[in-house]
Amino acid sequence: xxxxxxxxxxxxxxxxxxxxxxxxxxxxxxxxxxxxxxxxxxxxxxxxxxxxxxxxxxxxxxxxxxxxxxxxxxxxxxxxxxxxxxxxxxxxxxxxxxxxxxxxxxxxxxxxxxxxxxxxxxxxxxxxxxxxxxxxxxxxxxxxxxxxxxxxxxxxxxxxxxxxxxxxxxxxxxxxxxxxxxxxxxxxxxxxxxxxxxxxxxxxxxxxxxxx
Amino acid sequence: xxxxxxxxxxxxxxxxxxxxxxxxxxxxxxxxxxxxxxxxxxxxxxxxxxxxxxxxxxxxxxxxxxxxxxxxxxxxxxxxxxxxxxxxxxxxxxxxxxxxxxxxxxxxxxxxxxxxxxxxxxxxxxxxxxxxxxxxxxxxxxxxxxxxxxxxxxxxxxxxxxxxxxxxxxxxxxxxxxxxxxxxxxxxxxxxxxxxxxxxxxxxxxxxxxxx
DNA sequence: ACCTGAACACCGTTCAAGT
DNA sequence: ACCTGAACACCGTTCAAGT
Numbered sequence: 001x002x003x004x005x006x007x008x009x010x011x012x013x014x015x016x017x018x019x020x021x022x023x024x025x026x027x028x029x030x031x032x033x034x035x036x037x038x039x040x041x042x043x044x045x046x047x048x049x050x051x052x053x054x055x056x057x058x059x060x061x062x063x064x065x066x067x068x069x070x071x072x073x074x075x076x077x078x079x080x081x082x083x084x085x086x087x088x089x090x091x092x093x094x095x096x097x098x099x100x101x102x103x104x105x106x107x108x109x110x111x112x113x114x115x116x117x118x119x120x121x122x123x124x125x126x127x128x129x130x131x132x133x134x135x136x137x138x139x140x141x142x143x144x145x146x147x148x149x150x151x152x153x154x155x156x157x158x159x160x161x162x163x164x165x166x167x168x169x170x171x172x173x174x175x176x177x178x179x180x181x182x183x184x185x186x187x188x189x190x191x192x193x194x195x196x197x198x199x200x201x202x203x204x205x206x207x208x209x210x211x212x
Numbered sequence: 213x214x215x216x217x218x219x220x221x222x223x224x225x226x227x228x229x230x231x232x233x234x235x236x237x238x239x240x241x242x243x244x245x246x247x248x249x250x251x252x253x254x255x256x257x258x259x260x261x262x263x264x265x266x267x268x269x270x271x272x273x274x275x276x277x278x279x280x281x282x283x284x285x286x287x288x289x290x291x292x293x294x295x296x297x298x299x300x301x302x303x304x305x306x307x308x309x310x311x312x313x314x315x316x317x318x319x320x321x322x323x324x325x326x327x328x329x330x331x332x333x334x335x336x337x338x339x340x341x342x343x344x345x346x347x348x349x350x351x352x353x354x355x356x357x358x359x360x361x362x363x364x365x366x367x368x369x370x371x372x373x374x375x376x377x378x379x380x381x382x383x384x385x386x387x388x389x390x391x392x393x394x395x396x397x398x399x400x401x402x403x404x405x406x407x408x409x410x411x412x413x414x415x416x417x418x419x420x421x422x423x424x
Numbered sequence: 425a426c427c428t429g430a431a432c433a434c435c436g437t438t439c440a441a442g443t
Numbered sequence: 444a445c446c447t448g449a450a451c452a453c454c455g456t457t458c459a460a461g462t
Contacts, residue, residue: 003425003426003427003462004425004426005425005426006426006427029453029454029455030454030455030456031453031454031455039427039428040427040428040429041428041429041454041455041456042427042428042429042456043426043427043428045427045456046425046426046427050455050456051454051455051456099311099314099315102311102314102315102357102360103311103314103315103360112385112390112393115392115393116389116390116391116392116393119391119392119393119395119396120392122392123391123392123395128395129395129398129399130399130402130403130411131411132392132395132396132399133396133399133400133403133408134408134411134412134415135415136392136396137358137408137411137412138354138358138411138412138415138416140357141353141354141356141357141358141360141412142350142353142354142357142416143357144353144357144360145314145352145353145354145355145356145357146349146350146353148314148315148353148356173324177328178324178328179328179331179335180327180328180331180332180334180335180344180348181324181327181328181331183331183335183340183341183344184331184344184345184348186341187341187342187344187345188345190342191342191345196345196346196349199342199343199346199349199350200346200349200350200353202419202423203346203347203350203416203419203420203423204350204354204415204416204419205419206418206419206422206423207414207415207416207417207418207419207420207422208415208419209422210418210419210421210422211414211415211418215443215444215445215446216444216445217444217445218445218446241434241435241436242435242436242437243434243435243436251446251447252446252447252448253435253436253437253447253448254437254446254447254448255445255446255447257437257446258444258445258446262436262437263435263436263437
């Protein structure tokens with residue numbers, strides 16, 4: 001007979017994210033989430049259809065934490081920067097979850113709200129239709145790609161390797177074959193993810209201004 | 213006593229990629245790869261240390277297929293576009309593998325070669341040091357982010373849903389709350405991934421020109 | 425409507441043994 | 444040096460039964 005649900009979706013989201021933050025993506029399973037909630041694995045199937053939905057819960061929890069504020073009278077470019085930064089910061093606060101953000105599609109209001117908040121300044125820049133879609137694609141691609149940042153890509157840190165060791169490894173590549181890689185490896189030593197993201201954002205905004 | 217290896221790394225790469233292309237990421241396991249090679253699961257541990265290395269094999273197989281050619285006398289911007297397109301096409305040819313490309317770091321010559329090929333035109337644009345690093349981050353973020361394109365993000369296709377159905381679903385969102393999403397959903401109907409990538413690339417190149 | 429334990433077909437990996 | 448089967452601790456999920 002009609003039983004009230006034992007958990008809310010928010011509880012599941014928060015608990016799943018806590019597990020990922022603490023133990024990484026591999027730490028999250030139907031069984032570990034159930035145990036953290038004090039119940040049996042099968043109970044979760046009253047809330048999700050398949051295991052992959054746990055990943056979506058994590059994405060929603062992260063995106064829902066995105067915060068930004070827009071200075072009154074700010075131009076569309078500063079408004080765009082604010083929202084983009086807010087999303088980037090939320091994602092970056094949960095490094096283990098980043099691969100899921102890149103990879104999982106979610107359809108909660110929180111996700112839609114962030115998307116709409118990015119679209120507003122882009123529309124203010126004079127874009128509509130296809131041009132608006134394309135600018136949106138470029139911005140989201142840059143944010144998610146940059147959030148992955150030094151996590152993936154050729155210049156990524158090896159698991160359990162110090163930044164200095166990674167840079168040293170690249171520095172020891174043959175300079176005649178990989179002059180560019182050797183050079184940016186040196187530059188990476190005095191760099192950090194946040195300032196790199198800002199610079200990337202500036203480049204894209206400059207491109208958006210040039211093609212508006 | 214000294215036995216010659218049964219397989220080459222290239223064989224493992226090609227077989228792993230074939231499995232992912234045919235059966236998706238979930239189809240790839242130590243056991244399925246071993247079976248496809250006609251051996252037992254434990255044999256693979258002579259070639260890889262852990263399961264995750266299978267993912268790296270797939271990434272390498274995909275990146276190694278990137279091809280481009282550079283018109284003689286081309287400007288740095290066209291050279292950059294050529295390489296970026298070449299990488300994007302290789303990635304796009306293996307949709308199931310895209311999440312791995314976004315997420316796994318590889319250190320084969322093929323990966324380094326592509327990175328260096330992107331760095332060459334960026335260096336020609338007059339950048340060095342930190343500016344070169346930042347431009348490189350922006351370009352790779354955009355390529356990988358855009359490759360994921362309509363696969364993730366709020367406008368992603370639902371699994372097993374037609375493009376028309378996805379667009380219809382977005383069109384039915386409340387217009388007063390999500391005017392931008394409703395608008396780009398309509399634009400997405402007459403769009404395709406390749407032309408969206410070209411447009412994104414153009415925007416970033418414009419930004420690179422403006423800040424060179 | 426929602427909860428739950430037993431059971432099944434998988435999975436990565438350790439170990440010990442082979443050539 | 445490289446190959447391999449048995450065994451172990453996990454995993455997602457089906458099923459049948461409970462309230």
